[in-house]
Amino acid sequence: MIKDFIALSLGDMRRHRWLYLWLALGLTLAGALLTGVEALNRAAKSSFTQAEQGLENHYPWRLQSLLSGHRIHQDLYLDLRRAGIAARPVMQKMVRLADGSVVRLRGVELPPGYLRGESGWRTIVDMQVAAQRGWLAGQTLLSDSGAPLPQLALQSDVGPWLLLDISQAAALAKTGPWLSYLELPTLTDSELAWVKRRIDKEIESGLVLREMTQAGDNNLLEAFSLNLTALSTLSFLVGLLLAFHALERLVQHRLHSLKILHQLGFTRRQWLSALAMELGLWSALAALLGSLLGIWLARFLGPGVSDTLVSLYEMEKPLQLAWNWGHALFCFIVLFGALMLMIVYLLRAAGAGRRWHWGAIAVLLALGAWLNWQAQDQNGALALVACTVLLTVLVLPKLLNLGAALLGRLAPYANAPLAWSLWDLRGASHRLVIPIVAITLALSSAISTRILVGSFEQALGEYLDTRLHADIYLYADDATLRQLKPRLEAMPEVARLQQRSQRDGRFGQGAVNLMGYNGTGQPWRFLTFTQIEPDWWQALADGSGCLANEPMAMRHRLSLGQAMTLHSGERMMVCRLVGIYYDYGNPGDEVTVWMRSLAQAFGSAPADGYSLILHEGIDLSATLRQLQQELGLPQASLLAQRTLREQANGLFRRTFVITDALAWLTLVVAMISWFASLAAQQRSWERQQAVVSSLGMVRAQITQARLLQLVCQMGLVALIATGSGVLLGWQLVSKVNPLAFGWSMPVQLGSGQWLSGLVMACGLLILVATGPIWWQSRRSVAAELTREEA
Numbered sequence: 001m002i003k004d005f006i007a008l009s010l011g012d013m014r015r016h017r018w019l020y021l022w023l024a025l026g027l028t029l030a031g032a033l034l035t036g037v038e039a040l041n042r043a044a045k046s047s048f049t050q051a052e053q054g055l056e057n058h059y060p061w062r063l064q065s066l067l068s069g070h071r072i073h074q075d076l077y078l079d080l081r082r083a084g085i086a087a088r089p090v091m092q093k094m095v096r097l098a099d100g101s102v103v104r105l106r107g108v109e110l111p112p113g114y115l116r117g118e119s120g121w122r123t124i125v126d127m128q129v130a131a132q133r134g135w136l137a138g139q140t141l142l143s144d145s146g147a148p149l150p151q152l153a154l155q156s157d158v159g160p161w162l163l164l165d166i167s168q169a170a171a172l173a174k175t176g177p178w179l180s181y182l183e184l185p186t187l188t189d190s191e192l193a194w195v196k197r198r199i200d201k202e203i204e205s206g207l208v209l210r211e212m213t214q215a216g217d218n219n220l221l222e223a224f225s226l227n228l229t230a231l232s233t234l235s236f237l238v239g240l241l242l243a244f245h246a247l248e249r250l251v252q253h254r255l256h257s258l259k260i261l262h263q264l265g266f267t268r269r270q271w272l273s274a275l276a277m278e279l280g281l282w283s284a285l286a287a288l289l290g291s292l293l294g295i296w297l298a299r300f301l302g303p304g305v306s307d308t309l310v311s312l313y314e315m316e317k318p319l320q321l322a323w324n325w326g327h328a329l330f331c332f333i334v335l336f337g338a339l340m341l342m343i344v345y346l347l348r349a350a351g352a353g354r355r356w357h358w359g360a361i362a363v364l365l366a367l368g369a370w371l372n373w374q375a376q377d378q379n380g381a382l383a384l385v386a387c388t389v390l391l392t393v394l395v396l397p398k399l400l401n402l403g404a405a406l407l408g409r410l411a412p413y414a415n416a417p418l419a420w421s422l423w424d425l426r427g428a429s430h431r432l433v434i435p436i437v438a439i440t441l442a443l444s445s446a447i448s449t450r451i452l453v454g455s456f457e458q459a460l461g462e463y464l465d466t467r468l469h470a471d472i473y474l475y476a477d478d479a480t481l482r483q484l485k486p487r488l489e490a491m492p493e494v495a496r497l498q499q500r501s502q503r504d505g506r507f508g509q510g511a512v513n514l515m516g517y518n519g520t521g522q523p524w525r526f527l528t529f530t531q532i533e534p535d536w537w538q539a540l541a542d543g544s545g546c547l548a549n550e551p552m553a554m555r556h557r558l559s560l561g562q563a564m565t566l567h568s569g570e571r572m573m574v575c576r577l578v579g580i581y582y583d584y585g586n587p588g589d590e591v592t593v594w595m596r597s598l599a600q601a602f603g604s605a606p607a608d609g610y611s612l613i614l615h616e617g618i619d620l621s622a623t624l625r626q627l628q629q630e631l632g633l634p635q636a637s638l639l640a641q642r643t644l645r646e647q648a649n650g651l652f653r654r655t656f657v658i659t660d661a662l663a664w665l666t667l668v669v670a671m672i673s674w675f676a677s678l679a680a681q682q683r684s685w686e687r688q689q690a691v692v693s694s695l696g697m698v699r700a701q702i703t704q705a706r707l708l709q710l711v712c713q714m715g716l717v718a719l720i721a722t723g724s725g726v727l728l729g730w731q732l733v734s735k736v737n738p739l740a741f742g743w744s745m746p747v748q749l750g751s752g753q754w755l756s757g758l759v760m761a762c763g764l765l766i767l768v769a770t771g772p773i774w775w776q777s778r779r780s781v782a783a784e785l786t787r788e789e790a
Contacts, residue, residue: 009278016253022676023246024286029669030239030338031290031331036297037232037662039327040305043298043319059088061184062210063199072179072207079198080182085191088183091166093173096643098142101133106161107169115165121150126158128303147172159319160303184209208504208569230382231659234389234445235666236334238438242673244342245434251346272343279339287332294331295323297665301658357394364391378740385731392444392724396437400429403716417697421705421712428709429716435670435677436713440721442670443761446663447725447754452732453659454751456584456743463584464645469526470498470611471620472627473639478606484631488610493618493626496520498611501595503602505568512552513588514568516595516605527581527592530744531560536578543597546575549583549590551742556589566591566601573601584743667761671768678772706773714762722758 013020065072080087091107115122125135130152135141141149150168170176187195192209199207258271298321305319368387375381404426411419429436476484481499489497499518506512517524523537530550539545546566548558558564562577575593583590598605614623624638697705730747738744 019246019249023243026239026243027286027335028290030236032293033235035291035294035327035331039298043321059183064181065207074177086185089179091169092180096144104161105169107164107166109166121168122153123150124163125152127154127156130154132303231662238666239669241434241438283332283336287328291327291331361394381735381739397433417701417705421708432677435673438670438673442667443721444725448728449663450752450754451729455733455748458748459745460584466528467526468641471614472612474610481607493614493623494612495615496613499607500609501605501607505566513590515592516598519594530580532579539578540594545578547579547592551587552589553580554742568602571602675768678769710769718762
């Protein structure tokens, strides 16, 4: 019997080879999209764990400063080495290149020869980062000040950093004898006690010794991974629809052969078991190919994701993206389970299917209404989005039938070919309902993504207009800033000098950035508040009040008037929350007070930067040159407002590049499904063309009727996708984004230029469909009539 079933399967493959091709293609693409994003999520979590636990380099301790900037002097490093502790110095800094791009420089101390080749010092760059930026091995990059970097050497798994010897990095970044932090190996009890006594002498530097085996706050990483998973799941569903359409046609052909199999002695159970084995083989093949393609896709998107993770979450380890059998096994389990669900759905009773259809719509409507009011976290918000997607899938056939019926009423007023086209629109849409669902989901996803990106872009622009209140930002160590302060205040070009200080702290079990600004005669204008108490400025002035950014308030569910206990090192401060301010682009917790309050609570608040507000009409470029020449300030420590704006917009674009990439990949898969389904309609078109040709319609009229059907279908799809996409976009901006990242913003439904993208996508879909229509119109009518008669 098995031999007979194998023969039947091979015969089906010969007769319906295109359907099997679409089945394999759909499964492979679905597996690739899911596996690629899953590999990125696993690599990001692994990198986060290694960065927090120091598992890779066996340096479980980190000696760093709670204050910003480079606060660790090299003398401390020398003292540790003299004490027999094999500390490793690290220097990190953002450096602007001559072409205007910004790179992350990392100076380290590595084994001899690693950073030095036969031709001298080298700059180690990741191969994917180099390919993305167009750099070549042996190339010499220039900083914005004209200083050359050592020649590039390309290696894999380096991450987003440019690795240099620490001496070369310090000379390039002009940090002098100051380091970012020190990594320490496993310490004995006596060594640990010695280190703690040593850092007690550096109270003003705010030095702390942290054990990296303590778990970090990975809520932000979880939110990022969850959003990627949601997008990949939608792409996976679109790929499965292509496989489902092919499987549906194959099952219909197999059911005709089932009676013959029964006569040969096959039972229904044996037939289902053999079918499951066959689908298992297809799943295994698609899992292998899909996982390989998915890892390639992950490597292609890896540099952008890595750059985003470093910018948002300060992750330092490179993403490890390598194929293994675990990826193939994961893909096989998901694909095989999906195929089994498809078989159960296709073999159900028709009446039960209709009852299940309407019952599912009712349940999803009730669940969606409840989640819209009760969602309190990102999982609930994404569940609301999932309900909307499933409702779109279930309601779409009903809406297509309604639209076709309304357009069919115009048939009596049209000529015969066009009337036949409109009358047949309902049947044509029913035959193509699966690819139409795939296209609608892809377009809805693209529209919602563009609304999210556009709303964020507008909100970020308005936020930067307020937050970047100064013309020039100066960054240096506290000693340099104290020396420069009188000269800066005496400059006639400077209208006001704003000081800033920051240090690391903890609120509850999570990290928080403590910001301090010097008090002025008037309230700060560079903060925009979501909630604020009327006497907030007086509360900040007397040291009893503090401000929190919106992500922190949402994450910890803070409310005005609530008492907050903040720790930094061995000290603490207690303040009352008097305001919550917008902080787009910063997903971390942040508290802002007066610098005087920071100094009183924690012993010191050294400035790490000045904001220079110039008088009206002052030439910004000339002032920058004057600061560099007369005050001897390096160009790297001076940033104009436009430079910070460019950096913020660059981070914004890098953050959403993978979102746009997944949306376009989903649309490409939907286009493949659309083309495959139209190609599979050749047989039904042959019968219709033979009949209408015998009634007197010529090829031009038939082609015109088909194209009219196509335009009507795309019009209905565009209307439904617009409604669904706008609803999804509203949910992403107003529900998912605040609960996942802590950023609330107005919903700009017309932003993101999604309308032009929708028109372009529909035009591409019509163009893709003209191929099968034109090919069918060239077929011989006599041959089709002969085949129909046979």
